[in-house]
Amino acid sequence: MFSKLTGKQKQIVDCKKSRIVVKACPGSGKTYSVSARLADLISTKSFKHTGIAVISFTNAAGNEIRKSLLENYNLQSLGYPHFLGTIDSFINKHIFLPFGHLIMGCKSRPEVVGTEFNQWYEYDASMRNRFSQKITDPNYYFDKVSFDKNDVLLRLLPYNSYYFGKAKWDNMYKANNEYKKEINDLLECKEKHFKEGKANQADANYISLKLLKKYPFILKGLSKKYSHLIIDEAQDTTDIQMEIIDLLDGYNLENIIFIGDPDQAIFEWNTADAELFLKKYNDGKYFNIELDENRRSSTKICSVLNKMVGSATVSIADVKEDMNQPEVKGYDSKDSVQEIKNNFLKKCNELGIEYKKKCNSF
Structure with a gap:
């Protein structure tokens, strides 16, 4: 299956640099590339008690990686010594739940x-x-x-x-x-x-950062547990989450790779900051790879995207040319949002687009 990778996707798999940042445009096969790198690492390296931590920001993204591993590389699961899950589940499992009481002053597991x-x-x-x-x-x-x-x-x-x-x-x-x-x-x-012993998830992240700073033995243990970190959807990190990742990186990880698209940040409402990812991309200590080939959208849609965000995305979709001219719609009320939705669904019906595919419009 590695033969199906494009040249730029293969660069992600083959790159031997220890610190990598991948900026990926929509439809560039980011999940496919992540799973390819993961499959290659598992097939070419010996992992006994030290593994790979693959961290994303939603369960849906993690499930997409699992699905790609199974369908493309026949990897049934990613068990011990590896980890595949959200950054919150990683922090909770390895830092907050076992050690949170040391900061919180509670008498039992938080x-x-x-x-x-x-x-x-x-x-x-x-x-x-x-x-x-x-x-x-x-x-x-x-x-x-x-x-x-x-x-x-x-x-x-x-x-x-x-x-x-x-x-x-x-x-x-x-x-x-x-x-x-x-x-x-x-x-x-x-x-x-x-x-x-009560905390919300933001508290759990905050307390975990304090734990790593105060108790280096936790960092030391994690660095022995995971030699490789793959941070998917890295544009959605908060400053606390990024500092936790940086602390882990400071304990001589063999390899760390950030993959994301700052133009697709969706958690800024929840204190995430896409600028943190861009700082990594512009930091000279990281090797940069850019996925700018869109496999989903027509040239016209890519052109609109490029004008809106200043990117250089190129369409390599099966149907690069499309007679339909993309439109940018604004809204100012609930009624106008509903009108946009109705017009979109009407257009999908005219084009014969199946219901389950209507959300994947880009």
């Missing part, structure tokens, strides 16, 4: 709350602002705030999600340099529940 599977409900819903009717119990906001790497309280949602506004978030201190009451209440809430 847990991650505020997730789909472990909802957060420890608050008094009757405590409300008499004007806005928003809940004022600070416990309600436990899973909606965390800390940045400088220990400053961090909101995880838009300003209007909280019972107090932008002004207090932007200036947390009173004239005497003490915290304003609303901020102090949140800080006390976080401290209380940390001691009870």
